[in-house]
Amino acid sequence: MIPELGHFALVLALAVALVQGTLPLLGASRGDIRLMDLGRTAALTQALLVIVAFGALTQAYVTSDFSVANVVANSHSAKPLLYKVSGVWGNHEGSMLLWALILALFGAAVAIFGAGLPDTLRARVLAIQALIGLGFLAFLLFTSNPFERVSPPPLDGNGLNPLLQDPGLAFHPPLLYLGYVGFSVTYAFAIAALLEGRVDAAWARWVRPWTLAAWCFLTLGIALGSWWAYYILGWGGFWFWDPVENASLMPWLAGTALLHSAIVVEKRDSLKSWTVLLAILAFSLSLLGTFLVRSGVLTSVHAFAQDPARGMYILGFLLFVTGGGLALFAWRAPKLQGGGLYQPVSREGALILNNLLLCTLAATVLLGTLYPLFLDLLTGSKVSVGPPFFNATFVPICAPLFAALCVGAFPTWKRAEIWPALLKLRLAFIVSIMAAIVAATVIDSRATLAAIAFGFGVWLIAGSLTGFVERVRNGRLRTLPRAFLGMTIAHAGMGVIVLGAVGTGAWNSELMQTMKPGDRASFAGFDFKLERMESLQGPNYIAERATLAVSVGGKPYTVLAPERRLFTVQRRQVAETAIHTNLLRDLYATLGEGEAANGWVIRLYYNPLAPWIWLGAALCALGGFVSLSDRRLRIGAPQGGKRARRPVAAQPAE
Amino acid sequence: MNRRLLFLLPLATLALMAGFFAWSLLAGRDPASIGSVLVGRPAPRLDVKALRDGEPPLTDALLKTGQPTIVNFFASWCTPCLAEHPLFTRLATRDGAVIIGVAWKNKPPEAITWLKRLGDPYKFAGADLEGRTGLDWGLSGVPETYLVDGQGIVRRHFRGPITERDVNETILPFLKGAK
Numbered sequence: 147m148i149p150e151l152g153h154f155a156l157v158l159a160l161a162v163a164l165v166q167g168t169l170p171l172l173g174a175s176r177g178d179i180r181l182m183d184l185g186r187t188a189a190l191t192q193a194l195l196v197i198v199a200f201g202a203l204t205q206a207y208v209t210s211d212f213s214v215a216n217v218v219a220n221s222h223s224a225k226p227l228l229y230k231v232s233g234v235w236g237n238h239e240g241s242m243l244l245w246a247l248i249l250a251l252f253g254a255a256v257a258i259f260g261a262g263l264p265d266t267l268r269a270r271v272l273a274i275q276a277l278i279g280l281g282f283l284a285f286l287l288f289t290s291n292p293f294e295r296v297s298p299p300p301l302d303g304n305g306l307n308p309l310l311q312d313p314g315l316a317f318h319p320p321l322l323y324l325g326y327v328g329f330s331v332t333y334a335f336a337i338a339a340l341l342e343g344r345v346d347a348a349w350a351r352w353v354r355p356w357t358l359a360a361w362c363f364l365t366l367g368i369a370l371g372s373w374w375a376y377y378i379l380g381w382g383g384f385w386f387w388d389p390v391e392n393a394s395l396m397p398w399l400a401g402t403a404l405l406h407s408a409i410v411v412e413k414r415d416s417l418k419s420w421t422v423l424l425a426i427l428a429f430s431l432s433l434l435g436t437f438l439v440r441s442g443v444l445t446s447v448h449a450f451a452q453d454p455a456r457g458m459y460i461l462g463f464l465l466f467v468t469g470g471g472l473a474l475f476a477w478r479a480p481k482l483q484g485g486g487l488y489q490p491v492s493r494e495g496a497l498i499l500n501n502l503l504l505c506t507l508a509a510t511v512l513l514g515t516l517y518p519l520f521l522d523l524l525t526g527s528k529v530s531v532g533p534p535f536f537n538a539t540f541v542p543i544c545a546p547l548f549a550a551l552c553v554g555a556f557p558t559w560k561r562a563e564i565w566p567a568l569l570k571l572r573l574a575f576i577v578s579i580m581a582a583i584v585a586a587t588v589i590d591s592r593a594t595l596a597a598i599a600f601g602f603g604v605w606l607i608a609g610s611l612t613g614f615v616e617r618v619r620n621g622r623l624r625t626l627p628r629a630f631l632g633m634t635i636a637h638a639g640m641g642v643i644v645l646g647a648v649g650t651g652a653w654n655s656e657l658m659q660t661m662k663p664g665d666r667a668s669f670a671g672f673d674f675k676l677e678r679m680e681s682l683q684g685p686n687y688i689a690e691r692a693t694l695a696v697s698v699g700g701k702p703y704t705v706l707a708p709e710r711r712l713f714t715v716q717r718r719q720v721a722e723t724a725i726h727t728n729l730l731r732d733l734y735a736t737l738g739e740g741e742a743a744n745g746w747v748i749r750l751y752y753n754p755l756a757p758w759i760w761l762g763a764a765l766c767a768l769g770g771f772v773s774l775s776d777r778r779l780r781i782g783a784p785q786g787g788k789r790a791r792r793p794v795a796a797q798p799a800e
Numbered sequence: 801m802n803r804r805l806l807f808l809l810p811l812a813t814l815a816l817m818a819g820f821f822a823w824s825l826l827a828g829r830d831p832a833s834i835g836s837v838l839v840g841r842p843a844p845r846l847d848v849k850a851l852r853d854g855e856p857p858l859t860d861a862l863l864k865t866g867q868p869t870i871v872n873f874f875a876s877w878c879t880p881c882l883a884e885h886p887l888f889t890r891l892a893t894r895d896g897a898v899i900i901g902v903a904w905k906n907k908p909p910e911a912i913t914w915l916k917r918l919g920d921p922y923k924f925a926g927a928d929l930e931g932r933t934g935l936d937w938g939l940s941g942v943p944e945t946y947l948v949d950g951q952g953i954v955r956r957h958f959r960g961p962i963t964e965r966d967v968n969e970t971i972l973p974f975l976k977g978a979k
Contacts, residue, residue, distance in 0.1 A: 423810060430814075443824045457825050465818050472811040480807050516817070523823055530940040658882075660917065739883050747882055 149214050152202025153293040156243075159195035159250070160283040162188050166253075166276035170269035174341075182269035186257040189272050192279065193254035200234075200247045203292050207234050213299035216240065216292045222305040224685050232316035233306045238440065238456075239292035241319060246282045248320075248327040253279065256331060263352060270338035271331070278330050281463045289456055305686060308713035308720045314374040322367030322394060326432035328360020329397060329425075332404065336425035337471055340478040345422060350412035353425065355774055357408060360428075361401045362770035368394050369763030376756070377723050377734075384650060384759055387536045392515045393435025399508035400428040403501045410497050414486040414559055417494070419479040420501070426475060430468035431508070437464050443519055489561035496554030503547040510539045541599075548602045548644070551637060552609025570616060574608035589653060596652030603648060606641025610634050632773025639765025642758050649731075649755025656752075658738075661692075662745040670752035672733065673697045674706075679746065687711040689722070692737045692746060696726070708737040708748070732756040838954045843871070843946065844936040848926035851903055851911055858926040862900060866950040868975050870899045872922075873934055873944045875906040876914035881943045884961035885918050891967065892921035897975055902926045904934045904942050947974050 166188035173181025206214045207230050210223045220237040221230060229236075235244040253275040260268045286292065310316075335353045339345045371394065376384040385391060404424040410417040437443075441457025488494040514531045521529055552574065556567035568575075582601025586594060614634040617626055657669040661676040668674070675695045682689040689711040696703045709722035726733040732753040740746025838844070848858050863869055872888060874881040891897040901922030903911035908927045915925070928934050937946070940959065947956040947970075956970060 419807070427810075437821070441821075441825060443821060458822075461818065461821050461825065465814075468814055469811065469818070472814055476804075476808045476811050480804055516820075519824060520820055523820060523827070529935070532941075739886065 148202050148205055149211070149293045149295065152199040152206075153291070155195045155198040155202070156283060156287060156293075159192050159199065159246075160280065160287060162192045162195060163276045163280040163283055166192060167273050167280050169273075171273040171341075174266040174269040174273075177266075179265060182265050185269045185272035185276075188276065189250075189253040189257040192276065193250040196243075196247045196250040196283075200243055203240060203243060204231065204234050206293075207231065210303070212301070212303055213295050213297070214292075215294040215296045218296055218300055218303045220306050221303040222686060223302055225306065225311070226685075228313065228316055229306055229311050232310070235319050236306050236310045236315075239286070239290040241323075242282060242286050242290055243292055244320065244323055245327060246279060246286060248323050249275070249279045249282060249330060252327055252331050256334075260352075264348075267335075267338055267342060267349070267352075270341050271334045274334035274337045275330060278334070278467065281466070285456075285459055285463065289459055305713070308687065308711070312374060312378060314370055314378070318367060318370045318374060320367075321363050321370060325360050325362075325364025325367050325394075325401075326397065326429075326435070328356060328363060329401060329429040329432050331356040332360065332425040333429035333467075333471065336422045337474060339422060340474045343478060343481060345411065345418040345482050347412050347415055350408045350421070353421075354405070354408045354412060357401060357405050357425075357428075358770050358774045361398070361405055362767045362774070364394070364398050364401060365763055365767045365770065368398060369760050369767075372763075373760050377725055378720065384647070384756070387514070387531075387533050389515050390435075390439050392511050393438050396508050396511050396515075397428050397431040397435065399504050399511070400424055400431050403504040403508070404428050406497050406500050406504075410494055414488070414494055416486045416488070417498070418482045419475075422479060422482070423475060424501075424505075426468070426471040430464070430471065431512075433460070433464045433467060437461060438515070486560065488559070491557060491564050492561050493554070493557045493559045496550065496557055499550055500547070500554060503543060503550070507540060507543050507547070510543065511536075514539070545598075545602065548606055548640075551640070552605060552612070555610070555613050555633065555637070571609055571612055574605060574612045577608045578602070578605035593652045596648050599644060599648045599652075603641045603644035606644060607638045608641075610637035610641065628776040629773045632769040632771070632776070634769070635772060636766045636769025639762045639767075639769055642762030642765055644762075646755045646758030646760075646762055650753045650759065654751055654753045654756075657750045659748055659750070660740070660745040661748050662742075665745065667748075667750070669750050670733075671698065672703065673700075674735075674750065676746075676748070677705075679742075682709070684711065687713045687720075690737065690746075692735075692748060694724075694735055694748070696733065704733075706733065706735040708735045710737045727757050729757050729761075730755065838938055838946070838957055841954060843948050843952050843954050844933075844938070846871075846900075846926075846933065848902060848928045848933050851901070851908055851922075851925035851927040855924075858900065858902075858924055860952070862924055863948050864950070864952040865898075867898055868950055869948045870897055870971070871902065871937075871946040871948055872899060873902045873904045873928075873937070873939055873942050874911075875904050875942045876910045877906065878942045880961040882918075884943055884945075884963075885921075887962055887964065887967055888921040889919050891971065892923070895972065895975060897971075898923050900924045900926070902928050902933065904928050904939065905931045947971065 166185055169181045170185035170188075173179070173184065203214075203216070205211075206217050207221055208227070210217065210221060210230070212218050216237065216239050217233075220240070221233045225233070234240045253272060256268070256271055256275065260271070263271070332353050335349065335356070339349055368391075371391070372384050375386065375391075379386075404421065407417050407421045407424055411421045437457065437460045441460060443457065486494070514535050517531050518529050552571060553564070553567050556562075556570065557564070578601045581604035582597045585600040586597035589600075590596065611634065614631075617623070617630070655670055657667065659665075659667050661667065663676050663678050666673060666675045673696070675697070677693040677695050680691050680693070682691055689709045691707055691709045694706040694708075696706060704726045706724035706726060708724040711720045711722055713720065721736050724735045732751070734751040734753055734756075736749045738747030738749060843860075843863050846858055846860050846863060850857055863871075870888075870891070874885075888899055888901075892899055899922050901915075901924070903925070906927070907929070911925075911927065915922070926933075931939070937944075943961050945958040945962055946954050949955050955974060958966060962971070
């Protein structure tokens, strides 16, 4: 009964979305306030209905209702409760329902928090949001109904993909979707602005918090995914340039660019059409990622629910959303008049440079991801584009981005001198050069590029702090805008990520050894002894566990117990790595194949600074949230902009 | 006018991309069975230096001996290669299979150390340091394994590590049947 209620709620939500997607648009063009207000009511109703549908599916999972086909295919009564709940979105149908839910919640949020928006803009934003929702709801109901029943119901389910039975991955999709779907709001704002034919500071002030929120969630989602890959795939790496990873990185890069260009629109009334384009692209790239992952046009280690028929639908939807948006852009954007004039050396100039570099990065990732597909279709030859391509293209473009990042925060609007900024940064510059030299001589003399990258990481942190310290010294700590504090934290967080990536990627050491119980190995200053091997019986898997006693100089230090689990239902092996961290380095052990006669293959990794990768990502997201709590963004009144602009303009160049 | 065209550029890019996507979907292409292209055709050129010192380079002649041959691309840095390695050792020792191993994008000393530690099942071992031969063979990563019959025709292509099941159901019958 409850699954039918969920299904019914979904159908109603579709009908409400249809109303929400049409009538307010009509109202906005006719100036009919009643039709426009309908958008708010509809948005709230739609959210409520999708919540009911999502709740119904969750209920079916929690109670293991095996009369629902989706539950049979993806759940099992013996599964822990956490994975029963995360199983809801650990499959194609459920994850699409989660998309629809988050989309509807964002729509409701615009309806609730958007009271201060101009009526026509709000009506149009809500309508666009509803049209996107319509696409997802129709997709769910017509091709991927999560509430389909089976009769007679089987005794038990097939279980969840073993790789997904992990706390890290339980929360990875919701965070990622909060990011992807958050960009739908900025997309809706962009389309609404094109329809209105007006982009101004007030618009940018409205767009920025949504972009920031989406960006923060996306950052966390990507970081969690990367952390998961690090400890579950057992390869010791944290980023593999897999199409699925790239799919999440592209909207992140576009979103980061948007975050910065929206500042220019807000403060200087310039870069309008570019910002609108970025807002369209950020969401389009999110959809493109969904398409690539689910349609089966590209292979990937973690692609799921590949189905060409669904691929065609998503492609059609992608074309409708992106194509519609870009066509509207081509038609209306040339009419958007840019405001302020500025010199190349100015904060505007710095932010444009930031945008150019970030977009080049996004384009590089897009090209690297799609090139094998294009080449295959055109010439029939198969190539793989992997880390070598991205190391040769992506990483070098990061260098100017990072170099300019710290300098770019100093110039004033309109026009500035480059020298005062460089002079202020001299200490940071010296510190980072020293760090690079120390890295090149003391830590690892063979890895010159790594040492340079390490210097860049230190530069990012020191440079970000320089601006902060200067403001504090000038006694402006109390009036320091939260946005500035957030920027400092996020930029420094980026530096922390770079340090972590250099440590893990370049200075790690690794030992692979075949060991029998009683065997010893010494590695990276630690002594390892394989104490014993044992077989374990888990709830839905059997496992082999190695117990490694780690000691330093004869003193017991820690015990690492990596496992190799074989999930019996799916006949799939999953490595359960053992990691000992002290926040400065990870000691990482995985258990490979083996048998009693010849011993087991054990891989040991020493990954310096590895935890910093995720620590840095968390700092970036924290910076975003701090920035989001800025008073100006919370109030969002256009007149606030004029007040806030003055102190910046009055800032002496020194 | 030029400015207008500039604003059309994103749309044009999208149209181009969408065309490719639709083509890919409609062509019914299965990216997972990437290797089927080579099956039934003469094996691509084999031209690599020997991995072990003092051995002659590997050439096409090795594939046309009238004997069925297994060609395996591996690397010491590849974890899945570790998983399939015992199967090759058994194929070589128990079943007497002729296995050609090509260390792909792998420094010879590292590959040799790896083989010394785990055992060397390769009758002939080559080093494809730049990955050029791997490119000719349509490699998309390691490990990949090809079954080549006595006339040098590729009969089967495995992407990823071979399994016990592949050995029993495909490789052993192939070694018995192919000439």
